[in-house]
Amino acid sequence: MISEQIRVRFAPSPTGFLHVGGLRTALYNYLFARQNHGVFILRIEDTDRSRYVEGAVENLINTLQWVGLDYDEGPIKGGAYGPYVQSERLEIYRKYAKQLVDEGKAYYCFCTSDRLEQMRTELEQKGEFAKYDRFCLKLSPSEIEQKLKSNLPYVIRMKVPDNTTIKFYDLIRKDVEISSELIDDQVLLKSDGYPTYHLANVVDDHLMKVTHVIRGEEWLPSVPKHILLYQYFNWEVPVLAHLPLLLNPDKSKLSKRQGDVAVEDYRAKGYLREGLINFIALLGWNPGDEREIFTLEELIKEFSLERVGKSGAVFNIDKLNWINLQHIHRKTEKEMLPILKEILSRSKYKDLFFSDDYLEKVIHAMRERINYFAGILEKSPYFFEPPKEYDSVYIAKHWKAETPDWLGKLIEEFSKLNNPKKEDFENALNRTAEALGLGRGKIIHAVRLAVSGMGEGPGLYDILDILGKEEVIKRIQQAIKNIKL
């Protein structure tokens, strides 16, 4: 087709939160659409009523918005080919399922789940492929009519031809072929009137004029069913691209238990959307040269399905942390301020007040020492509350019997300061050390311990500057009182 507009879709089922694997699928679809000036569709696949989760759709849209993947057509926003929620398209699926029945390409099945289960166990015991035995295909037209009339629950199954090999081309997998003998007479319309994925996705992709189907590898084995359906309807098959899976560190399919899998989790920890997107993009794709840090705009320019790999990729949190830090490097304190505030508002410090100016200084001091913003609370709680305890290893190393006396002298010097800045603290400390005939280090470490309770963190004078004279003196006095050798 000449200059056909590219249309792709991200079609999640609303069963909870957006999974990082889902984000990757959404991202690749988005990049491909934007790069080709195409359309990015969001379609909600909620055809399993038993798995419906309240608020999941809103959450999904919200999360997509947060990472910056805006869709062109979809729920709320609408579009020319809606509705974009499958539960609102039931009549459409019913119509097409009926059409296949009328044309002899599908048939009613009245088998109970008990019978199906029994049939399967028997076949499995014999070591055979547990395929539907086509019991209901043998029903006569009058039998079918009678059963329908008596309101027996039924499903519609597709009739899969025998002895055919289904071949197809996948942009990523290349040529794949599967024998039809291994394909079950798949249920298309369930007894509750909802379609299964297979019917719904084929009908919708065609009706929504989707040109490229980019989705996870778990769908690869069911492609033949879809190809058959396209043939039955006499529709053109979209271009297929099946993405490799995302894996846990132990190479099993990425799941809860082995870390966070919801995009929400990363947002809550204070990862930058730029960092997450950049990292996710590199799981299965690379630009072909040695660049690694990309913005969304750069990804749109560089991305190509041809450079997507075939093998599964482990979600490696260390690499995410590093990439996120690279994006932190590129931001100003002011830009990052809202993220820290958001995290504080959900922390145990939520009722305390900190000025923007104060928080920006904290960000400045900590930005090289964190990988995500919750790290500021984890690594430097002393910016939000006085130390409750003091690191014992650091005490052993840097707190001498004479330390309280030295710090007493230091407090005297600090007290004389008027609205001190970083350099003033530094000069005062130097004077004290000199007067006591000590190396500065002896005092510096003790003061760090006194004000922060820890043995690591930003430069001491930065900490003092941020905390301010009054607080510093108070904390040193507290430490002298509390630290016992």
Added chain:
RNA sequence: GGCGCUAUCGUCUAAGGGUUUAGGACACCGCCCUCUCAAGGCGGUAAUACGGGUUCGAAUCCCGUUAGCGCUACCA
């Protein structure tokens, strides 16, 4: 079990038969910087799963084995 997909450093990956003593990044280790911890700079360890072919030549092509994963639902 059957079918399918996949297989380069621990991890993400480059190398599309000869330019490869297999390159980069994260992680790890060492050194430098330094008031601590980071960041940064410099350096190092580390891989073509195995076995057969094809070819003058294979990480690259073919076959087999093995392993991992996926699918095998009135779930998506």
